[in-house]
Amino acid sequence: MTMRRRLLTAFALACALPLAAQAQVYPNKPVRVVVPQPPGGGFDTVGRLMADRLGRQTGQPFVVDNRTGSGTLVGTDFAAKAPADGYTLLVGSVSNLALNPGLYANLPYDSMRDFEPVGLLVSYSYTLVARKDLPQQNLRDVLAYAKANPGKLTYASAGVGSGQHVLAAALWHMAGVDVAHIPYRGAQPAYQDLLGGRVDLFFDLSPTARVQVDAGKAKALAVSGAARNPMHPEVPTVQESGADLQLESWFGLFAPAKTPPEVLQRLRAEFAKMAALPEVQEALVKGGGKPLALVGDDARTVVRRDVDTWPRIVKTLAIRAE
Known part of the structure; x- marks a missing residue:
């Protein structure tokens, strides 16, 4: 039995080695970054910034794919159903992950179940x-x-x-x-x-x-933010103006659910490194954003808060997507 256990253990290790090697060298080919909006908007700007820096850091191209249609629905659903191997990622925001669940009666994806947050980079x-x-x-x-x-x-x-x-x-x-x-x-x-x-x-x-x-x-x-915007410090917030409402639109990077933990760990490490770069933070602030640099569970907490809040508000307002 001892010899049998040794053989089984050796066999299991042999099977695991290719997977371990694959995780260690991730990424070993170009990574698609799905932007569910046309070029030029907030999704595209943040997506291209992340793709550019992550590509430089990892030595593999992170290629933006503007996959549009039905607002943000088509691109987001495409990413949700992509292979969970780390080679298709999504630019996620309040729009496609927190508002869409209230706008569509039969949304083809679940924002919390179908995606793993890599990190949130910025809010506006x-x-x-x-x-x-x-x-x-x-x-x-x-x-x-x-x-x-x-x-x-x-x-x-x-x-x-x-x-x-x-x-x-x-x-x-x-x-x-x-x-x-x-x-x-x-x-x-x-x-x-x-x-x-x-x-x-x-x-x-x-x-x-x-x-x-x-x-x-x-x-x-x-x-609409919790505090005044440094771009226009003289302009009051909505709450200061007598209405109990605030919203900041965050943007970040998401992977399909069931992406291997080793790949997620590498992605999150690279994301944290990228988000901490002074030139990235400077570009975000110059563009009117508030750098976040929230990774993993910290990002998930923010996403969960808005996914729990905004669909109820949208349904109360009886708004439906065109």
């Missing part, structure tokens, strides 16, 4: 901007006017179910006011009408809104 607040000639100068004034004049004010969004739509709708709901929604197909046409004075308000990611505010083409009324 939203800024409520107004056309520059709007008489109201702050959010308190907007809410007071909206209470007295239901449906007279209008707000733009980048589409039904977008982050801009959900956040604004939640604000009006919690404040008990009626502001008319004007959905657009993307932020660019929404800004065209805001700057042209054809729509009154727009709740957009702060880095994008900053461009219009700094150019004097629109004015900032409030920011």
Whole structure:
């Protein structure tokens, strides 16, 4: 029996060696980073930053794949169903992981069950901007006017179910006011009408809104984060303005569930190294973001909080994706 045990042990070790060797050399071929939005937006910007730095660190290309369709649904579902080998990763955010479960009655993936967080890199607040000639100068004034004049004010969004739509709708709901929604197909046409004075308000990611505010083409009324945004320290938060609402849109890297622990460990180690780089943190701050550098369970805690919170809010608002 002793000899038999030795043979079985030797056989088990021999079988394990290829797997151990594979984990040690990961990655040994290009890694796909799925961005579920077109080039140019927040998903793409963060995805390309992560891909570039991780590729340099590991010596293997991390290639961005802009896989679009149905908002963020197509790309996210593709990543959820990809082989769990570490060679297909997803750029995840509040939009595709926390809002989609409330927007779709039959979501084809489960945000917590189908993904393992590698890490969260950055968060961005939203800024409520107004056309520059709007008489109201702050959010308190907007809410007071909206209470007295239901449906007279209008707000733009980048589409039904977008982050801009959900956040604004939640604000009006919690404040008990009626502001008319004007959905657009993307932020660019929404800004065209805001700057042209054809729509009154727009709740957009702060880095994008900053461009219009700094150019004097629109004015900032409030920011959605827990604290004021360093880009516009004079602009109060939504909570300071009398509404109990806050949201920051985080972005990070996720792997399909059942990715081998050794691969996840390597990915998380490389992610932590990348997130700590001074040039990465400088680029994030310069772009209007708040560096997070949350890895593994710390990232999962933040994701779980928003996955538990925002789908309930979306369903209360009766918003459904187009």
